[in-house]
Amino acid sequence: MSRCWKSRPRPSVRLCLPGLGSVVLRVLEVLWVSVCLVHSDSSVVVQKEAQFGVSYLDTVTSHNQTIYSFNHTVSRNKTEGVRVSVELLSETTKSPILFVIRQKQAVLSFQVPLILRGLYQRKYQYTQVGRTLCQPPTLVASETQFFYVDVSTLSSTSVHYQLRVSRVESFTLQTDKKFSFNATPSQPQFFKYVFPDGVDTVIVKVNSEKNFPCSVMSIQDIQCPVYDLDNNVAFIGMYQTMTKKGAVTVQRKDFPSNSFYVVVVVKTEDEACGGPLKFYPLLPDELLDAGNRSKTLDVVVSPAINSEVYVMGMLFCLGIFLSFYVLTFLVACIENKRMNRKREGFLQPADMSPAETASLLGKGLTPPSPYEYGSFADNGSTMSSEPVTDSLASAEGTYGYMERSMDTVGRCRQESLSSVEEDDYDTLADIDSDKNIVRTKKYLCVSDLARKDKRVLNKKYQIYFWNISTxxxxxxLPVIQLVITYQTVVNVTGNQDICYYNFLCAHPLGALSSFNNILSNLGYVMLGLLFLLIVLQRDILHNRALMRNDITALECGIPKHFGLFYAMGTALMMEGLLSACYHVCPNYTNFQFDTSFMYMIAGLCMLKLYQKRHPDINASAYTAYACLAAVIFFSVLGVVFGKGNTAFWIVFSVIHILATLLLSTQLYYMGRWKLDSGILRRMLYVIYTDCVRQCSGPMYIDRMVLLVMGNIVNWSLAAYGLIKRPNDFASYLLAIAICNLLLYFAFYIIMKLRSGERIRCLALVCILFTAVVWGFALFFFFQGLSTWQKTPAESREHNRDCILLSFFDDHDIWHFLSSIAMFGSFLVLLTMDDDLDTVQRDKIYVF
Structure with missing residues (x-):
């Protein structure tokens, strides 16, 4: 039965007259409708009783308005979805149709054609619209609820449309059950999920077989209205863009009703997901064709891990790294027992009288020339392969610290103790010539570059530790404050695109969105602290030896300076802390937090390698940290401006090559050169005398080989960067540092073996173990579970499930293995020259 009343003035007069016959009532009703249509200043409202699942083809003008009345039974224990679908059938219309849906606790309105805006305010028109009605909760067991669909327009001509209201099957999602559906920008979809008993956290996964069109997944509380359009989906709840994959971890504590809506919206444009950016010549009020932007998606809600898995993950993480403490303690006990047995079997210098020492030295054990130690011949042009005699080798192994006469030992000790810092006597006229004579010898020994007072050098290298601590x-401190702000913004706004997590394996704890990525950095801190304890133990033992005037500590082996080792251990701990801060909210704006101390670790390791054989001329802490600060500065510039910027890459490549040349010159001449106005004249003179006048080879062959290889590697890396211009500039810069470190380390090992030195068992085990662990670590590093070089939606395409204890992903395993590998690398640097502890410094070759 249809009803008609005059819409102006309100309230309307109802045409239901009890007592009249049905025929008279019908006649009066027809007459009244005719009167309503005659008056141009009024409109006719027609209300129709409508049914679910029936398509209504109708027309509307500015003179008539239609109201469709629906009713359905709502149960407290059962939720049914109701969907309203509208299609505009008229091809052209100047005025849209307005649909207003009035429910018990909400009102939803939209127009057809629907106008949605994209980037740069571009407007897209949709003639098919589908909206799902929100379901307000009911307090009674069952009740009948009414809702009305009002259709009106300001068009003076008739506009044809089709209306259909239907029930949504599977509106309530089931746990671990996949549900497929279609969505478009004008036909979004949302579904309800209720937490089952015993489940406090779930992971909502939405997948699609094709990348585009770009979509948005949102998690919203059960309330009306539901924000399910591209222009309002970000208003409440948690949301993230997606192409093929999307995943959000949802906790029961965030939803008082123990339920939530999963909303999926297809965006009008693809720029947010890394799609092509098209620029259109826009005119005022120009409407663009939206095209076919339908997308098929699957949604699955699965229970997340429980508290037992959290506990197991923490215990596993602690157990791994505490085992290194136990292993270190056992090795220390074994080494202590070995040293005790050695002391019992051999006399110590403090137990021997001068007469006994002279007697031993008088048995014909005359040491070789300083330049014949190991396999080096006297002329230096070729390397002798003849081994040292057995008797000499035995004497060096047992009484290596007594290879010089007591007078020589006493004189060297006196010179060492009486010497002062180089800067304190550089004003003397002969100091430059003295340094030139010593450092420009064809073959140098460690004693030539260990002439400064040990106390002065200790203070110099301790500055490394204090500076890096400062x-x-x-x-x-500002990093921690910043990432806390990042995490707060994510939690408050619900924008999951701010942080680049592996959303398929991101386990929240408290306010932290991905606790497992933070926990896995514990290894850097614990192993860094363990390395500091090992260095401290060695430092204490060495100081005790110096206090009892042990000749081996004073005159033998590589000079013991532990300041750089302390700095390396501190840098490893800070790497763990800053990596944890970065993983609170990883993105391209804070990636330098994760890499800054990686640069420092690589730089400190190279400085330590160089310091072993060049203790007097190693860089000061101020110079070293200034250079590292310049590297970090370029890292930030590269991240911000380096992407596709030709000018930046040209400038950086030029600076890289020039820095390589300057450093090569510094290393080749042991610092005995000056960068002044006469540098070009001296360079031309060297080229003329050594290359033109007479063809002579380089004076320092080994150094030249290293520097030539280093320049080839660095020039190649500079060319690669200039040609390829990698997006991840920070990783590119880190690769440069690692390549140089590996090159220098390989050169050091080769030259050590070439010099007749040997690597002890402990150091060899550390080298092999570290190499294997680095190999596995790099394998997991290159899995690439996320990347901030792309859009958040594209990054999620690389997300993968946890692979260890259902708690840790590939990147967490990289954290475990890389921390162990760095710790092993530090141990290699600490122990690789232990074989020289009983060898006099004037017998240790510099390379």
């Missing part, structure tokens, strides 16, 4: 404090 840097760590001032660097870490």
């Amino acid at each position: 840097i760590a404090v001032f660097y870490a």
Whole structure:
């Protein structure tokens, strides 16, 4: 039965007159409708009783308005979805149709054609619209609810449309059950999920077989209205863009009703997901064709891990790294027993009288020339392969610290103790010539470059530790504050695109969105602390030896300076802290937090390698940290401006090559050169005398080989960067540092073996173990579970499930293995020259 009343003035007069016959009532009703249509200043409202699942083809003008009345039974224990689908059938219309849906606790309105805006305010028109009605909860067991669909327009001509209201099957999602559906920008979809008993956290996964069109997945509380359009989906709840994959971890505590809506919206444009950016010549009020932007998606809601898995993950992480403490303690006990047995079998220098020492030295064990130690011949042009005699080798192994006469030992000790810092006597006229004579010899021994007072050098290298500790404090505090702000913004706004997590394996704890990625960095801190304890133990033992005037500590082996080792251990701990801060909210704006101390670790390792054989001329802490600061500065510039910027890459490549040349010159001449106005004249003179006048080879062959290889590697890396211009500039810069470190380390090992030195069992085990662990670590590193070089939606395409204890992903395993590998690398640097502890320094070759 249809009803008609005059819409102006309100309230309307109802045409239901009880007592009249049906025929009279019908006649009066027809007359009244005619009167309503005659008056141009009024409109006719027609209400129709409508049914679910029936398509209504109708027309509307500015003179008539239609109201469709629906009713359905709502049960407290059962939720049914109701969907309203509208299609505009008229091809052209100047005025849209307005649909207003009035429910018990909400009102939903939209127009057809629907106008949605994209980037740069571009407008897209959709003639088919589908909206799902929100379902307000009911307090009674069952009740009948009414809702009305009002259709009106301001068009003076008739506009044809089709209306259909239907029930949504599978509106309530089931746990671990996949449900497929279609969505378009004008036909979004949302579904309800209720937490089952015993489940406090779930992971909502939405997948699609094709990348585009770009979509948005949102998690919203059960309330009306539901924000399910491209222009309002980000208003409440949690949301993230997606192409093929999307995943959000949802906790029961965030939803008081123990349920939530899963909303999926297809965006009008693909730029947010990394799609092509098209620029259109726009005119005022120009409408663009939206095209076919339908997308098929699957949604699955699965229970997340429980508290037992969290506990197991923490215990596993602690157990792995505490085992290194136990292993270190056992090795220390074994080494202590071995040293005790050695002391019992051999006399120590403090137990021997001068007469006994002279007697031993008088048995014909005359040491070789300083330049014949190991396999080096006297002329230096070729390397002798003849081994040292057995008797001499035995004497060196047992009484290597007594290879010089007591007078020589005493004189060297006196010179060492009486010497002062180089800067304190550089004003003397002969100091430059003295340094030139010593450092420009064809073959250098460690004694030639260990002439400064040990106390002065210790203070010089302790500055490395104190400086890096100060840097760590001032660097870490603002970083921690910033990432806390990032995490707060994510939690408050619900924008899951801010942080680049592996959403398929991101386990929240408290306010942290991905606790497992933070926990896995514990290894850097624990192993860094363990390395500091090992260095401290060695430092204490060495100081005790110096206090009892042990000749081996004073005159033998590589000079023991532990300041750089302390700095390396501190840098490893800070790497763990800053990596954890970065993984609170990983993105391209804070990636330098994760890499800054990686640069420092690589730089400190190279400085330590160089310091072993060049203790007097190694760079000061101020110079070293200034250079590392320049590297970090370029890292930030590269991240911000390096992408596709030709000018930046040209400038960086030129600086890279020039820095390589300057450093090569510094290393080749042991610092005995000056960068002044006469540098070009001296370079031309060297080229003329050594290349033109007479063809002579380089004076320092080994150094030249290293520097030539280093320049080839660095020039190649500079060319690669200039040609390819990698997007991840920070990783590119880190690769440069690692390549140089590996090159220098390989050169050091080769030259050590070439010099007749040997690598002890402990150091060899550390080298092999570290190499294997680095190999596995790099394998997991290159899995690439996320990347901030792309859009958040594209990054999620690389997300994968957890692979270890259902708690850790590939990147967490990289954290485990890389921390162990760095710790092993530090141990290699600490122990690789232990074989020289009983060898006099004037017998240890410099390379």
